[in-house]
Amino acid sequence: MTTNDLRRCTQPALWAAAYKKYFRLWVNLALNVYFNVAEAEDVVHGVLQSAMAREGEPFESLEHIRNYVAKSVLNRAGQSRHRDDRMKRWDEKAEGLFGVSPSSEELEDREQMRILRKVLVGLNSRDYEIIKLRYFLGLTFQEISDHLGLALSTIKSREESALRRIRKQLRKNGVEAVIIGGRKANHDR
Amino acid sequence: MTDKAIDRDKLIAFARGKLSREESEHVLAAIEADEALSRELEEILQLIRATEELEDEKKNADGRLTIGEPILKYILRIAAVLVVLLGASVLASELTKGRYHDLARVDRVDFGVRWRGDAEEQIEWARREFVGGDRDAAIRELERIVQLRPAGESMSVVHLMAGQMLLTTAEESVCGLFPRYDRQRVTRGMDHLAFAAQSTNNRVAEEAHWFRLKGFLMLDKPEEAKKEGEEVMRRHGEYENQTVILLDEIHNQRL
Numbered sequence: 073m074t075t076n077d078l079r080r081c082t083q084p085a086l087w088a089a090a091y092k093k094y095f096r097l098w099v100n101l102a103l104n105v106y107f108n109v110a111e112a113e114d115v116v117h118g119v120l121q122s123a124m125a126r127e128g129e130p131f132e133s134l135e136h137i138r139n140y141v142a143k144s145v146l147n148r149a150g151q152s153r154h155r156d157d158r159m160k161r162w163d164e165k166a167e168g169l170f171g172v173s174p175s176s177e178e179l180e181d182r183e184q185m186r187i188l189r190k191v192l193v194g195l196n197s198r199d200y201e202i203i204k205l206r207y208f209l210g211l212t213f214q215e216i217s218d219h220l221g222l223a224l225s226t227i228k229s230r231e232e233s234a235l236r237r238i239r240k241q242l243r244k245n246g247v248e249a250v251i252i253g254g255r256k257a258n259h260d261r
Numbered sequence: 262m263t264d265k266a267i268d269r270d271k272l273i274a275f276a277r278g279k280l281s282r283e284e285s286e287h288v289l290a291a292i293e294a295d296e297a298l299s300r301e302l303e304e305i306l307q308l309i310r311a312t313e314e315l316e317d318e319k320k321n322a323d324g325r326l327t328i329g330e331p332i333l334k335y336i337l338r339i340a341a342v343l344v345v346l347l348g349a350s351v352l353a354s355e356l357t358k359g360r361y362h363d364l365a366r367v368d369r370v371d372f373g374v375r376w377r378g379d380a381e382e383q384i385e386w387a388r389r390e391f392v393g394g395d396r397d398a399a400i401r402e403l404e405r406i407v408q409l410r411p412a413g414e415s416m417s418v419v420h421l422m423a424g425q426m427l428l429t430t431a432e433e434s435v436c437g438l439f440p441r442y443d444r445q446r447v448t449r450g451m452d453h454l455a456f457a458a459q460s461t462n463n464r465v466a467e468e469a470h471w472f473r474l475k476g477f478l479m480l481d482k483p484e485e486a487k488k489e490g491e492e493v494m495r496r497h498g499e500y501e502n503q504t505v506i507l508l509d510e511i512h513n514q515r516l
Contacts, residue, residue, distance in 0.1 A: 100276065101285055139299075146289065188311045192311055193315065210273060
């Protein structure tokens, strides 16, 4: 990695924010192909290396970066890997990347996360249990139903009501633009 | 246009990397084409991150101290335990307290009886020492007078004061809890008061009986206390009204 490479990364703050926000998603997608966390991370870093050095139109938003890197990660399957060399180059790049001041996107993300955590802590234990099983453990409705011994319809309605409560609390705290999305959120308004 | 085939389950599976490569590509294409799906994915990603962070924190809080909220929780837990312990101590303190403990308490003593005559200066010195805070020195001085002049004219007053001082200082406790009266000190005071109660001076005798009433309550002996109360009332002096009230309260306590 040369100074020239770093200069080519024209949006370091945006990349830093995207990295912190979506790294887990990208690794999860890479795990589909590589089945090994270290290798998956290596692939993501490799993709990031190329994406950041990309010439052309700048990225418009975090979501734009999210989709671009996700697509690239999925396209990496079967490509030859030179782990050691790529990791070395990524480490050098990352050093420059994380030295930058947090972007407004990153600060906004941190604040949203802080508020969301506060809202989740404020949920009653029954609602939090459903959210935890669904998002933290990634269980399907059917699996949660089997786990808790409750009807499928009960689980679904409980998740819906928990999400409604979360969104309402988030709106009260001024978090609307990003988190209040999706099809169900539209029904709630 | 929203892709109806991509439901929330699928989006969660996508975010968690549970879909095959082909399915992931399909979902990603749909997300790129549909702003609502993209926003729903954002919500899911945030919920995944937030629950992961919360569960991590919980795990840390269970095993060790971490900064921020867990420390506060730890402090609150300790405070709650202390409050429970304090509550239990107060309760135990109340339960172990003597039945007549509060009625027996002597908050202050006026030393209303003054003496002019032999040992006048030593008696006055002892009074000042007691009021000034050196209570044991005052008691020692009075008992020294008793030893030096056992037949002195002032003896009834000296015994009365010594008895009053011993009873006044007989209450003890552990940090305000588990209050009790030092029986040895009370008994010592009662001996002095017994001598003073035989005084021909009505005022001295009345005061001595009043304090013996208190002393018997300190020793949990209400019957003897009652007899002392009757002695006080028989003299129709300064303590008569207080005695009537106190005897009534003793009666109520015994019911």
